[in-house]
Amino acid sequence: MVLIQTLPLPTPTPTLQATPLTPSAFAPFGAVLANPAPDxxxxxxxNSNSAGNGxxxxxxxxxxxxxxxxxxxxxxxxLAPPLQDLYADAPSGQPSTPRTTMFVCAARQLLVSPPESSSSSAASNRSSASKSGGGLFFPVAVLERHPFTTQTFVPLGSSPSARYLVIVAPTLPSPPNPPVPVPVPATGKGAGPGLPDLQNLCAFVATGAQAVTYGAGTWHAPMAALGEHGSVIEFVVVQFANDVPLEDCQEVALDVGEGGKGAGVLVEVPRRVGESRL
Structure with missing residues (x-):
């Protein structure tokens, strides 16, 4: 993983609501994997004696x-589009191999309310949240992408009642002379070379019965498990990699102020979801 840039926060800093993860809502960023007919x-x-059992x-x-x-x-x-390996376009020429790993993700500590230093829109959101029974807030401080590969996260052994956040951003058009040129696939492959569009972040709440595939080059936050302190969600992760750090994973940090005191972009999570037992 290589930090390629620190981005200033938009003004006003966005605060967004996390909504239930659905295949159609997530389609611009990748694919949702779930049993299409659980019943x-x-x-x-x-029953072999029942009618219509052909x-x-x-x-x-x-x-x-x-x-x-x-x-x-x-x-x-x-069930979903095929996995992508675009490393043939990588400048290093280093070939990739398929990787299966595991991430054991601890439940994230959520903010009870946005910090006082956050933007006016966040403060307004905090006020409306308290009127509606309260919400919890997840601060987004980092986004990353894997330009040459899809990446699939499959929750392993979790109850369907488990919850985790999926936070993604569209990719902006690349400026004519990018300040930090980075390797990406050829035009028309992957999500493109641009930085994340912070004004149009999307946040979803996924269940333990849903897996996600991030499209190649999709900007996303690191996985954020929800639940009680000390609980975890185990994810099996499938992707390609060639062990060239700048080609495998590129990261941007959000400028949260001196000493990291700012909140970054805030994602509101319904309290009943954020505090649910996994």
């Missing part, structure tokens, strides 16, 4: 559903 069971689970009747439409494992499973072959 549909494989043929072996069905294979065609059992399979939900779409997602490339087929019966597998001698009738004991349903396989979804078109």
């Amino acid at each position: 549909t069971r494989p043929p072996s689970c069905q 294979t065609a009747d059992l399979l939900p439409p779409g997602a490339g559903a087929v019966v597998a494992n001698q009738g004991t499973a349903i396989q979804y072959r078109a």
Whole structure:
């Protein structure tokens, strides 16, 4: 991971609401992986004496559903777009390999309210949050991207009631003479060479029954697990990498003031979600 730039915070500093993660809302940034038909069971689970238990009747439409494992499973072959390996465009020429790793993520400490030094829009948001029963706030101070690879996070062994934040940003057009030129794939591949658009950050609350794939080059915050202090969510992570730091992961920091006293961009999380037991 290489820090390529520290960005000034927009004025006024955005405060945004985290909304439930859905495939359609997340589509500009990647893909959501979840069971498309959680109430549909494989043929072996069905009562053989019941009507309409033919294979065609059992399979939900779409997602490339087929019966597998001698009738004991349903396989979804078109659940999400294929993973991408764009390292053939990397300047170093260093080839990539597929990687499977694990991140054990502790629940983040959330702010009960925005700090007094935060922007007027954040203060207004704090006031409305208190009137509606209160919210909790996650400060975004860092965004990163993996320009040559998709990156998939799969919560492992978590209850469906578990929650985590997915925070992403669109990519701005690249200026004609970028102050810090960085390696990215050829035009038309990945999200492009620009910096993150801080004015249009999006925040989602994902459940333990949802995995996410960040598209190649998508700006995103590091994973933020929610829940009680001391709780964790374990993620299996699948991506490609070539061990050239500037090609594998590029990072921008948000300027939160001297001594890091500022809040950065704030994401409001409903209190019942932020404090829920994992």
